[in-house]
Amino acid sequence: MLTDTPARVLVTKVGLDGHDRGSRIVAAYLRDAGMEVIYTSPWQQIPAVVNLALQEDVEVIGISSLATDHLLLPKLMDALGAAGLDHIRVVVGGIIPDEDERMLLDAGVSRVFHPGATREDIVEAFATLALEARSAAE
Amino acid sequence: MSKPMQLPLPGFEQSRARWRQTFETQTVDAEPLRNRSGIELKPLYTPADWDSDRYMDDLGFPGEAPMTRGIYASMHRGRPWSQRQLIGLGTPEDYNRRLKRILASGANAVSLIPCNSVYRGFDADQVDPVLLGTCGAVVNTVDDMETCFAEVDLAALSTAMNDPLPFTLLAFVLAVAERRGIPWTQITGTSNQSDYISHFVANHMFFRLSLPGSRRVLLDHIKFCNERVPNWNPLSVVGQHMQQAGATPAEAMAFTLCSAIQYAEDCLEAGLEATRFLPRFTFFFDISMSFFEEIAKFRAGRRIWGRIVRERFGIRDSRAMRFKFHAQTSGVDLTRQQPLNNIARVANQATAGILGGLQSLHTDAYDEVLSVPTEAAARIAVNTQNILREEAGLGDVIDPLGGSYYVESLTSRMEQQIEALMDAIDAAGGMYQAVSSGMVQRMIGDSAFAFQDRVENGHQVVVGVNKYQREDGPGERSPLERPDPALMQRQLEKLHRFKAERNDAAVRTALDGLAETAAHDQGNLFEAVVNAAGAGVTHGEICACLRRELGDGQPLILP
Numbered sequence: 001m002l003t004d005t006p007a008r009v010l011v012t013k014v015g016l017d018g019h020d021r022g023s024r025i026v027a028a029y030l031r032d033a034g035m036e037v038i039y040t041s042p043w044q045q046i047p048a049v050v051n052l053a054l055q056e057d058v059e060v061i062g063i064s065s066l067a068t069d070h071l072l073l074p075k076l077m078d079a080l081g082a083a084g085l086d087h088i089r090v091v092v093g094g095i096i097p098d099e100d101e102r103m104l105l106d107a108g109v110s111r112v113f114h115p116g117a118t119r120e121d122i123v124e125a126f127a128t129l130a131l132e133a134r135s136a137a138e
Numbered sequence: 139m140s141k142p143m144q145l146p147l148p149g150f151e152q153s154r155a156r157w158r159q160t161f162e163t164q165t166v167d168a169e170p171l172r173n174r175s176g177i178e179l180k181p182l183y184t185p186a187d188w189d190s191d192r193y194m195d196d197l198g199f200p201g202e203a204p205m206t207r208g209i210y211a212s213m214h215r216g217r218p219w220s221q222r223q224l225i226g227l228g229t230p231e232d233y234n235r236r237l238k239r240i241l242a243s244g245a246n247a248v249s250l251i252p253c254n255s256v257y258r259g260f261d262a263d264q265v266d267p268v269l270l271g272t273c274g275a276v277v278n279t280v281d282d283m284e285t286c287f288a289e290v291d292l293a294a295l296s297t298a299m300n301d302p303l304p305f306t307l308l309a310f311v312l313a314v315a316e317r318r319g320i321p322w323t324q325i326t327g328t329s330n331q332s333d334y335i336s337h338f339v340a341n342h343m344f345f346r347l348s349l350p351g352s353r354r355v356l357l358d359h360i361k362f363c364n365e366r367v368p369n370w371n372p373l374s375v376v377g378q379h380m381q382q383a384g385a386t387p388a389e390a391m392a393f394t395l396c397s398a399i400q401y402a403e404d405c406l407e408a409g410l411e412a413t414r415f416l417p418r419f420t421f422f423f424d425i426s427m428s429f430f431e432e433i434a435k436f437r438a439g440r441r442i443w444g445r446i447v448r449e450r451f452g453i454r455d456s457r458a459m460r461f462k463f464h465a466q467t468s469g470v471d472l473t474r475q476q477p478l479n480n481i482a483r484v485a486n487q488a489t490a491g492i493l494g495g496l497q498s499l500h501t502d503a504y505d506e507v508l509s510v511p512t513e514a515a516a517r518i519a520v521n522t523q524n525i526l527r528e529e530a531g532l533g534d535v536i537d538p539l540g541g542s543y544y545v546e547s548l549t550s551r552m553e554q555q556i557e558a559l560m561d562a563i564d565a566a567g568g569m570y571q572a573v574s575s576g577m578v579q580r581m582i583g584d585s586a587f588a589f590q591d592r593v594e595n596g597h598q599v600v601v602g603v604n605k606y607q608r609e610d611g612p613g614e615r616s617p618l619e620r621p622d623p624a625l626m627q628r629q630l631e632k633l634h635r636f637k638a639e640r641n642d643a644a645v646r647t648a649l650d651g652l653a654e655t656a657a658h659d660q661g662n663l664f665e666a667v668v669n670a671a672g673a674g675v676t677h678g679e680i681c682a683c684l685r686r687e688l689g690d691g692q693p694l695i696l697p
Contacts, residue, residue: 016254016269018344018693021383021470024583025590041693043258067254068272068510075266097509097618115474115507116603119594 007035007130010058012049013042014076015069022094023064026122030062033123035130046072050079053088059133060126065094074107087136089129093117147185154184173431174589175388177551183543188550190541196441196550200536202456205444206437206549207537208495209460214533220498221523222298222464223516226251226274228621229629230285233275237290247498249298249330250286250307252277257302259345259685261678262630271621273510274300276629278677279636283310284317293320297327298464298498302337302344303355305329305664306680309671312367316672328371328420329363330464332356333379335397335569338691339578340379345681349574351656351688356401357408359664364414373401374420374464380578381424382470384586387435388552392559393578394421395442396569402451403568412451416458425487425494426468430548432487433539436463436494438553442560464498465491472507475602480504485522492532493539499523509618633676640674648673649683656687 011027013020020042027039038056053061063073070092080088092104093113101112110132111125161181171179180187188196198204201211210216225236225248237248251274255265261278262270270276277283292315301307308329315325331337334352337344347355356373363372377394381387398419405415421439425432443461447453467487472480481504488501501519503511511519526532539545566572573579592598599605648670655661663684670680 016258016265017273019382021586025586028587043693068269071268071272072266095507095509099618115472116600 007060007127008038008056008058009035009060009062009126009130010038010040010049010053010056011062011064012040012044012052013064013069014044014046014049015065015072016043017065017067017069018042019066020064022066023062026062026064026093029119029123030126033127035126046076046079049076050083050085053080053085054083058088059130059137060089060091062091062093062126065092065096067095070094070096070100070104073104073109077108087133089133091125091129093122150185154186157182173387173548174426174428175386175431175435175552175555177388177431177548177555179548183547185543188543188546192546193541196546197540203444203448203459204441205459205461206441207540209440209462209497213495213536214492214527215536218527218533219492219496220247220296220464221245221520222247222249222498222500223520224249224251224300224500226253226300227510227619228271229276229625230282231625232271232621233277233286234288234290237286241290241295246294247296247298249300249500250277251275251300252307256307256677257300257344259678259681261676262626262633264678267623267626267630270626270629276626277307277310278633280310280313280317280671280674281632281636283307283314287311287314292318293324295327298330299327300331301329302331303334303347303352303359304345304667304680304684305332305355305359306667306671306677308367308370309664309668309680310677312668313672322367323369325367326369328374328464329359330374330420330422331376332359332373333376333397333401333422335400335573336376336379336394338573338693339393339582340383346691346693347684348689348691349570351684352691353404353570354659354688355663355684357404358662360401360405360415360418361408361410362662362664362668364410364418371418371420373418374422375401376422378422378424378466380582381426382468383582384589385582386585386589387426387428387431388555389559389581389585390424391435391439391442391552392556392563393569393582394423395439395446395556396560396563396572398443399446399450400569406451412453413455413458416447416451416453417455417460419462421461421463423463423465423491423496424468425465425491427471427483427487429486429490430545431552432490433494434545434548434552435556436465436491436496437537437545437549438556439463440495441549441553442556462497464500465494465496466500467491467502469502469506471600472502472504473600473602474507476608477504477508479602480507481518481522484519485526488522488526489530489532492526493537495537512619636674637676644673645670645675645679648675649679652680652683653687656684 011023027037031037089110091111092109096112110129197206200208200213253271253274253276262276299307360372363370375394375398377390380393381390440461444459447459467484484501501522503515503519505515563572566577596604652666652670655663655666
């Protein structure tokens with residue numbers, strides 16, 4: 001699935017909630033699949049996420065949200081755009097009500113994962129989106 | 139563990155051999171079954187596994203050592219467990235409306251869940267407004283608390299305050315009580331997020347001071363409450379966070395007991411009286427889908443805690459030995475797929491908790507996995523408890539599974555495993571050390587990965603997720619309930635008005651007093667928080683001051 005260069009991904013949480021069981025498991029899945037994973041503790045600010053994505057040259061950002069923090073994501077998408085990082089793909093996973101999923105996709109989020117998503121689907125989505133991001137950056 | 143039977147039962151050995159032979163010809167799966175804590179489960183339990191000769195050693199009578207059967211002589215016959223649902227959403231006015239509806243339906247045990255911004259130590263004007271009130275009520279000042287409990291008799295309530303350190307919500311309640319002329323001795327309830335160790339371990343959403351700073355604030359809080367708010371439980375030791383983060387039931391119980399030992403030792407070192415603080419210790423646990431394992435976990439925990447109080451702390455007072463606990467059905471076990479199935483899951487979990495002898499119960503709404511629960515789903519959760527109590531009669535007989543060969547054997551096996559884990563923590567220098575070093579976090583992470591692997595490979599069945607799937611989506615449900623942005627804007631304006639109209643000199647004096655107390659390591663920090671709350675200092679200001687003086691707590695990064 002991947003080319004020779006492994007996908008570079010950032011797994012993080014923004015906002016006010018710290019439940020990190022999901023983000024830790026997803027980070028481990030992606031690392032096991034051979035990707036370069038940058039992982040942060042919860043409670044990141046949006047500018048910090050954008051900076052980290054820029055410095056680490058990531059292709060996909062995975063955001064875990066269990067307690068409505070995904071409502072901040074339109075602001076993350078704007079900030080990525082403003083920093084010239086339009087090519088970066090953003091994936092969200094966690095407790096995301098259907099009403100909000102539509103809002104997130106409209107804001108430019110590439111994929112939304114819900115509880116019960118499988119390792120296979122998650123890894124494949126990150127890999128595909130990393131390739132997309134790579135060609136968009138060229 | 140089992141000791142051999144005292145009396146050979148006539149025919150027992152021959153019948154057992156015959157059964158085993160037949161059993162083995164009829165079962166193909168040679169893989170041993172294990173529960174979530176890794177304990178192997180036999181297909182059948184007999185007097186060879188638990189002998190009623192052990193009755194007085196293992197069980198005794200409820201309300202006295204070894205406490206296995208329950209912490210009160212009368213248990214649910216004397217007083218049903220408290221139905222304590224989590225409530226909190228939106229503004230203080232929203233909370234007050236919902237609280238009054240719950241009280242009108244006959245409840246006297248309530249809870250207050252603040253907004254995540256409050257958990258993180260911020261006022262409403264310090265965070266992105268889009269997040270305000272989405273997961274709890276925005277309460278920043280004594281006036282907000284006044285609104286929360288408007289037209290409600292504070293002295294007639296028992297409130298579970300989701301109030302992590304520095305316990306500003308309780309400080310606001312005490313200030314409101316003072317305004318209303320209610321003596322603090324009449325304020326009852328629990329600071330049920332006071333266990334800072336569990337927050338460090340499980341990362342949840344809480345305001346984090348440095349570990350040493352947290353240690354001091356909690357100690358001063360316990361001291362202050364024991365003396366000035368004697369009917370308040372200042373500490374609830376929380377296993378729920380750890381189990382939700384991935385700890386097995388045995389690990390969650392072991393770590394919780396180790397935290398309780400740590401807190402008790404800290405109190406003793408500070409010169410507090412064990413007979414005074416121990417009876418005010420309470421506990422809070424998760425109830426997973428692993429039915430018998432959960433029942434055994436609670437029975438074993440009760441027995442171990444009683445023994446710790448007697449043997450480690452040398453206290454014979456049965457009030458101090460009481461392992462009082464609140465429990466919540468496990469959110470992690472709920473599924474987004476076919477969400478109505480969650481109603482069955484919650485009923486199963488609640489049953490395990492009740493048979494395990496809990497004192498207070500929160501049942502999750504089936505839609506918790508989709509969003510913050512809607513009111514319609516919350517009603518079903520409450521009625522699940524009513525059905526279990528009044529239709530199924532689960533409270534009619536004390537410890538109804540006591541004497542079951544399986545449950546007694548499993549209780550003893552869980553007890554051994556919990557104690558082995560506790561020995562490992564003791565060997566690492568106690569819970570405070572084991573958390574500072576990341577040892578506990580690592581163990582919980584490993585268990586979370588192992589469980590996820592079992593779900594992925596199908597060994598752990600999750601109906602609708604890895605078995606019995608259906609193609610359709612989550613199905614019909616009530617619309618999302620979100621706070622009204624206009625009301626939230628008004629709440630922000632109220633906060634600004636509050637700050638503009640308060641007595642600045644009094645605020646400055648109280649804040650200086652708080653900083654002074656923190657910086658010089660003398661005086662009671664929680665008393666300084668209470669003074670500040672009464673003087674009009676906001677939640678965010680109190681937290682910022684303590685962050686400055688006592689240092690921020692950083693999460694360990696353990697992907």
